[in-house]
Amino acid sequence: EAGVVQSPRYKIIEKKQPVAFWCNPISGHNTLYWYRQNLGQGPELLIRYENEEAVDDSQLPKDRFSAERLKGVDSTLKIQPAELGDSAVYLCASSLRRGHNEQFFGPGTRLTVL
């Protein structure tokens, strides 16, 4: 069984540029999460999807971040424009359904904003 796939693995951009991250969850997993992990810290939830619906986006900086999950499968997280403080690892995870189920994580995208 394939795991959670993320691309790209690394991205270097200049500030004020846009950037997008893509995530393909494990087949059949209805719940998808985007996390941001700053250096030396644990992951922090940005947004959670139940199928196509964003049900928890309270930590998503909506002035510059956006996300979508078309057809309840793949998801894209976008930043426009990027700021220096956005440098972090962006992790995607999926689980069978909401609640306390195990989350399966992708390898992450390491973003560096110069």
Place this chain on the structure above:
Amino acid sequence: AQSVTQPDIHITVSEGASLELRCNYSYGATPYLFWYVQSPGQGLQLLLKYFSGDTLVQGIKGFEAEFKRSQSSFNLRKPSVHWSDAAEYFCAVSAGKSTFGDGTTLTVKP
């Protein structure tokens, strides 16, 4: 609000020695608790989880953890550490929404 504290930022143990990583949580009821491991450049992998029942839970790679309600703790243990266990370890609490600690980096000396 729920929170997780991992008091030890970095721990070094010798190969073959025992290991205990500490985790304290704050939540109004009994939460669901998890330990994940993250190797460099990789995503997080679940080691074990506690939902209810027996307070001593067994996980993969020879790890176990004990839930102590009175101490609000969920410490991770391993009787004999291998060099391949060197990684970062995260404790997490879930009550619908998951909250992670800041992690403990484990270094294993030969």
